[in-house]
Amino acid sequence: MSGHSTYEPTTGIERWLDTRLPIVRFAHDTALSFPTPKNLNYWYTFGGILALMLGIQLVTGIVLAMHYVPHVDYAFASVERIMRDVNCGWLIRYMHANGASMFFLAVYIHMIRGLYYGSYKAPREVLWILGCLIYLAMMATAFIGYVLPWGQMSFHGAVVITNLFGALPIIGTPITTWLWGGFAVDNPTLNRFFSLHYLLPFVIAGLVILHIWALHVPGNNNPTGVNVKSENDTVPFHPYYTVKDGFAIGVFLLLYASFVFYNPNVLGHADNYIPANPLVTPAHIVPEWYFLPFYAILRAVPDKLGGVLLMFGAIATLFVLPWLDTSKVRSMRYRPTARLYLFIFVLAALVLGYCGGQLPDDPVIGAPSGLMLLDADINSMVWLSRVATLYYFAYFLIILPVLGLTETPLPVPESISEPVLSHPATTPVGAAASPEKRG
Amino acid sequence: MADTVVGATPDPHASGDDPSRRDFIHIAAGAAAVGAAGALIWPLVDQMNPAGDTLALASIEFDLGKVEPGQQVVVKWRGKPLFVRNRTPEQIAAAVKDDNASDLRDPATDESRHKPGKAQWLVLVGTCTHLGCVPTVGGGDYGGWFCPCHGSHYDTSGRIRKGPAPKNLLVPDYAFLSDTKIKVG
Ligand code: HEM
Ligand code: FES
Numbered sequence: 001m002s003g004h005s006t007y008e009p010t011t012g013i014e015r016w017l018d019t020r021l022p023i024v025r026f027a028h029d030t031a032l033s034f035p036t037p038k039n040l041n042y043w044y045t046f047g048g049i050l051a052l053m054l055g056i057q058l059v060t061g062i063v064l065a066m067h068y069v070p071h072v073d074y075a076f077a078s079v080e081r082i083m084r085d086v087n088c089g090w091l092i093r094y095m096h097a098n099g100a101s102m103f104f105l106a107v108y109i110h111m112i113r114g115l116y117y118g119s120y121k122a123p124r125e126v127l128w129i130l131g132c133l134i135y136l137a138m139m140a141t142a143f144i145g146y147v148l149p150w151g152q153m154s155f156h157g158a159v160v161i162t163n164l165f166g167a168l169p170i171i172g173t174p175i176t177t178w179l180w181g182g183f184a185v186d187n188p189t190l191n192r193f194f195s196l197h198y199l200l201p202f203v204i205a206g207l208v209i210l211h212i213w214a215l216h217v218p219g220n221n222n223p224t225g226v227n228v229k230s231e232n233d234t235v236p237f238h239p240y241y242t243v244k245d246g247f248a249i250g251v252f253l254l255l256y257a258s259f260v261f262y263n264p265n266v267l268g269h270a271d272n273y274i275p276a277n278p279l280v281t282p283a284h285i286v287p288e289w290y291f292l293p294f295y296a297i298l299r300a301v302p303d304k305l306g307g308v309l310l311m312f313g314a315i316a317t318l319f320v321l322p323w324l325d326t327s328k329v330r331s332m333r334y335r336p337t338a339r340l341y342l343f344i345f346v347l348a349a350l351v352l353g354y355c356g357g358q359l360p361d362d363p364v365i366g367a368p369s370g371l372m373l374l375d376a377d378i379n380s381m382v383w384l385s386r387v388a389t390l391y392y393f394a395y396f397l398i399i400l401p402v403l404g405l406t407e408t409p410l411p412v413p414e415s416i417s418e419p420v421l422s423h424p425a426t427t428p429v430g431a432a433a434s435p436e437k438r439g
Numbered sequence: 440m441a442d443t444v445v446g447a448t449p450d451p452h453a454s455g456d457d458p459s460r461r462d463f464i465h466i467a468a469g470a471a472a473v474g475a476a477g478a479l480i481w482p483l484v485d486q487m488n489p490a491g492d493t494l495a496l497a498s499i500e501f502d503l504g505k506v507e508p509g510q511q512v513v514v515k516w517r518g519k520p521l522f523v524r525n526r527t528p529e530q531i532a533a534a535v536k537d538d539n540a541s542d543l544r545d546p547a548t549d550e551s552r553h554k555p556g557k558a559q560w561l562v563l564v565g566t567c568t569h570l571g572c573v574p575t576v577g578g579g580d581y582g583g584w585f586c587p588c589h590g591s592h593y594d595t596s597g598r599i600r601k602g603p604a605p606k607n608l609l610v611p612d613y614a615f616l617s618d619t620k621i622k623v624g
Contacts, residue, residue, distance in 0.1 A: 156572060156588075159566075159570070159571040159572065160570040160571060160572065160588065162571075163569075163570040163571040164570065166570075166571075177488065177489060178484075178487050178488050179487070180489075181487055181488065181489055181490065181493065182489045182493045182517075182518060183489070183493075183496075183517040183518055183519065184517060184518030184519045184566075185518070186518040188489070188490070188493065192487065278515065278518060278519065278520060278573075279513050279515060279520045279565075279573060280573060281572040281573040281586075281587060281588060282587075283587045284587065285572065285587075285588055299589055299603075302603055303603070303605075304569060304570075304603055304604070304605050307603070359590075360589060360590055361590060
């Protein structure tokens with residue numbers, strides 16, 4: 001999209017089409033000849049993996065929609081029918097349910113990659129924001145999708161999440177009533193959720209197109225974070241990255257297949273195989289694993305509105321990150337201090353995820369208890385969540401802004417090629433051909 | 440393009456000599472378009488509000504004879520659980536004793552939460568005022584209800600005493616039709 005096109009139509013029909021709708025040229029320039037930094041490592045393969053997962057969710061989802069019935073009296077039974085009677089239905093559904101998990105796994109890795117290599121910094125702010133929007137739309141889609149099978153977790157998860165909006169003063173109740181289309185989560189809710197679950201993935205697809213457009217204006221960032229200086233720093237996307245992405249996709253699909261074929265329900269919750277019953281809440285309601293960190297933040301706050309605001313704030317913060325990080329150095333390869341704080345951040349996010357799956361009053365370690373602070377025992381999941389929540393926000397709002405001004409980064413290479421070419425002794429033979437080994 | 444319309448004037452530059460007229464047309468056309476879009480958006484938003492038949496959801500009648508002392512029966516009302524609890528004298532006494540307790544987050548007397556002279560009958564909407572789970576009867580530190588979702592404790596009057604929920608369990612509109620029959624809604 002940027003720069004000149006190297007496409008040469010060879011056949012007559014291609015030449016004819018090229019002067020009328022240069023779509024082959026567009027595809028060639030975008031996916032084949034696009035100049036790409038030559039040092040991208042495997043962390044950079046998750047973009048392709050994500051595109052594939054979106055495609056899989058779309059295909060399996062549309063097939064499921066051919067058999068699924070969005071009505072409170074039939075939804076659960078129709079999913080069971082997909083599992084038992086529809087030809088290959090079990091496969092399609094397990095692909096879809098586990099596909100959502102794999103999609104989130106990939107997006108989290110993709111985002112942490114961005115955090116590590118400073119991919120959110122100028123001139124890629126819009127690219128980053130589009131990514132955050134995709135993430136937000138993915139969360140909405142997955143939450144709504146989980147409601148569709150109309151099991152106990154579906155139903156009570158929908159109740160809890162829609163009630164979050166009820167925490168807002170004045171407009172809270174009208175909004176929840178509007179979302180439900182009634183006085184409780186019921187048939188109108190399920191029906192509109194199905195409609196939106198069908199729609200949102202296409203919105204995501206649109207955002208992905210913008211995301212890739214915004215990527216192709218400045219081009220890829222890379223593990224050094226240094227701008228591409230000349231053609232020496234790049235290779236054409238094909239065959240170099242089509243093959244590298246292809247290999248990564250193969251490995252990723254193995255992991256995906258091992259869930260689909262060997263442990264298809266391990267990421268789900270058994271209670272969702274019990275039909276929804278509005279009169280009984282399961283003893284321990286938990287969202288899907290990919291929402292657990294946010295669920296832990298929600299529960300960390302003893303106040304209803306405060307918890308809701310902090311949870312949405314955790315996502316909102318991501319949007320302004322490009323303006324919070326004050327460092328001029330992109331890649332954390334050259335920011336050892338920042339790197340340490342980022343590792344702790346990832347740890348905090350994992351801890352939050354863990355806490356989100358436990359009961360708030362559960363002890364963290366066995367023995368000591370009885371030391372109360374405010375409303376709960378210090379040795380409780382609630383307090384662990386509070387500490388981790390504090391770090392989550394401190395990382396973005398305090399550490400990154402301050403660190404950029406105070407830290408001393410390591411010397412940054414002149415160009416992408418320089419570190420490879422100037423240290424032949426430390427570079428194994430053939431390193432230039434596989435620079436990812438240096439990551 | 441407007442220039443060509445006004446092009447009847449020999450000098451094309453003279454066509455702009457009445458800018459206020461053109462501005463008026465721009466603003467008027469813009470305002471009409473915004474108004475039309477707004478008028479169209481409202482039905483698209485409003486269609487998600489409860490439909491007529493949902494609003495018309497009938498009230499229910501319930502025969503109290505089915506509830507033994509100390510027991511609770513849960514019925515579905517407007518898609519939500521409705522608690523009908525037949526309280527024992529001890530449970531009533533415990534609730535009345537706490538009428539002025541300092542930890543009442545949403546202060547209310549027990550008297551105000553049942554119909555006059557019917558202290559034994561507590562009728563409540565069975566959704567936790569935190570995020571809407573269904574609390575379990577008899578649990579929690581106060582012997583009323585305990586919400587398993589995020590740990591809210593309600594007393595035997597359905598008042599919030601501990602945990603994240605901000606309000607007491609809601610008392611719906613209901614009336615006694617006879618000594619043993621109520622009508623809710
Ligand atoms: C961004 C892409 C998508 C994500 C992340 C996603 C996620 C989910 C999730 C988590 C479930 C619940 C699975 C379960 O536990 O049973 C689900 C169900 C469902 N989805 Fe999607 N979905 C996506 C795209 C689509 C599309 C494009 C359709 C097409 C209409 C679709 C149709 C369905 C249907 C019919 C169900 C109910 C059947 C079932 O529960 O297996 N999905 N989705
Ligand atoms: S819904 Fe009852 S405590 Fe959260």
